[in-house]
Amino acid sequence: ALRKVSWGIGDYWAPEVYPYQDRYVMLFSVRDKDTKGLRIGIAFSDEPQGPYEDPLGKPLFEPGYSVIDASLLVDDGIPYLYYVRDCSDNVVGGNHESHVYGVQLSRDLLNFEGEPIELTRPDQPWELDSGGWLWNEGPVVVKHDGRYYLYYSAHYFADPNYSVGVALSDMPLGPFTKQADNPLLAPVFQNDKTLVSGPGHNSFFTAGGKLFTSYHSHKYPQAPSGNRQLNIDRAGFRKDGTAYINGPTLTPQLRPLKDLKLINATLSTVISVSGGDGSLLADGDYGIQNAAFAFLPGESGWAELAFPSPVHSDLMMIYPAFGTAGELTVIVNGEKAAVHAFEQERLPGEALILHFEPLDIRGLKLELSGGLGLSEVIVTAGE
Numbered sequence: 001a002l003r004k005v006s007w008g009i010g011d012y013w014a015p016e017v018y019p020y021q022d023r024y025v026m027l028f029s030v031r032d033k034d035t036k037g038l039r040i041g042i043a044f045s046d047e048p049q050g051p052y053e054d055p056l057g058k059p060l061f062e063p064g065y066s067v068i069d070a071s072l073l074v075d076d077g078i079p080y081l082y083y084v085r086d087c088s089d090n091v092v093g094g095n096h097e098s099h100v101y102g103v104q105l106s107r108d109l110l111n112f113e114g115e116p117i118e119l120t121r122p123d124q125p126w127e128l129d130s131g132g133w134l135w136n137e138g139p140v141v142v143k144h145d146g147r148y149y150l151y152y153s154a155h156y157f158a159d160p161n162y163s164v165g166v167a168l169s170d171m172p173l174g175p176f177t178k179q180a181d182n183p184l185l186a187p188v189f190q191n192d193k194t195l196v197s198g199p200g201h202n203s204f205f206t207a208g209g210k211l212f213t214s215y216h217s218h219k220y221p222q223a224p225s226g227n228r229q230l231n232i233d234r235a236g237f238r239k240d241g242t243a244y245i246n247g248p249t250l251t252p253q254l255r256p257l258k259d260l261k262l263i264n265a266t267l268s269t270v271i272s273v274s275g276g277d278g279s280l281l282a283d284g285d286y287g288i289q290n291a292a293f294a295f296l297p298g299e300s301g302w303a304e305l306a307f308p309s310p311v312h313s314d315l316m317m318i319y320p321a322f323g324t325a326g327e328l329t330v331i332v333n334g335e336k337a338a339v340h341a342f343e344q345e346r347l348p349g350e351a352l353i354l355h356f357e358p359l360d361i362r363g364l365k366l367e368l369s370g371g372l373g374l375s376e377v378i379v380t381a382g383e
Helices: 278-282
Strands: 013-020 023-031 038-045 067-075 078-085 095-097 099-105 112-120 137-144 147-154 163-169 188-190 193-196 200-207 210-218 228-237 243-246 262-264 270-273 295-297 301-319 326-332 335-342 352-369 372-374 376-382
Touching: 013 067, 023 067, 038 067, 067 137, 078 112, 078 137, 099 137, 112 147, 137 200, 147 200, 163 200, 163 243, 270 278, 278 301, 278 376, 301 326, 301 372, 326 372, 335 352, 352 372, 352 376
Parallel strands: none
Antiparallel strands: 013 023, 023 038, 067 078, 078 099, 099 112, 137 147, 147 163, 188 193, 200 210, 210 228, 228 243, 262 376, 270 301, 295 372, 301 352, 301 376, 326 335, 326 352
């Protein structure tokens, strides 16, 4: 797509491609041959796959210090650039730190409109335990219901604790407030084994009307390094406006229901629970990272779903809270349909998948024992 630019001498990384004004724009990081520092380049193409051409013959801008990880948001026709002041030559209080910046661009994307604004820097406890090198990097901004969600990564990309957090604002250039339950996407450890190492630097796309995030993690979890692999998981927003990511998962996940001409009938049902909030079983958040989002973790109890009209279905997926164990009894239309015992050691994102002969479901009751916990229930039906 882009082999090289005249002013670069290597370290090409973090390309992002966006459709813009009937063309495609690529933002990328590269080392400048004159300053020897990291800089951000821009290139354009008539096709998404390229070839891309550099219109400037120089970096997009010259800040006087190293910058990386550029991304673009076009909000009501106004373009905004987000990027990182890199920790390689940014020393604050004796620490090398990476900070996230944002700035409005001209409509041709080639000039700044105003001065860049610092949006985030490492300051939450989970971001500050990596010694004298601290990171907020890999920014990408998503707009949802009039709010702006700035996703970023902290820790070193080759460290197992490389993770994704999010900060929220009512304006594209802040001020941003970091979400209290960060990180949203973090490594998964089970006993003495690392199941997922270093998930980070994420981006977003939609499929079947649903939001997905892509990110990288270490190819060899037991030996973290720059050797990485691609991952994809679902993402979304809770009713209180906070963001979540359903990952990292290590089991196959169902395609978007819209692509299968199905709906999730659970979304239109009345959910009663013992000692919890029934809406959490249909909020899209599987509770992989934080069991606090799951229903009844560590307790016994029940959940009952009463459908307003019979649902013709042959598939349901039930997500126990990750890291919990116990027994689940499934009762359909007043009759016991399945009993399943879950061990604590199971893969994140693993659901109990019940595939059965089509029937009309009027009521569904789930009985939990042994502290299993429950985070999501999906009952499929035809559109």
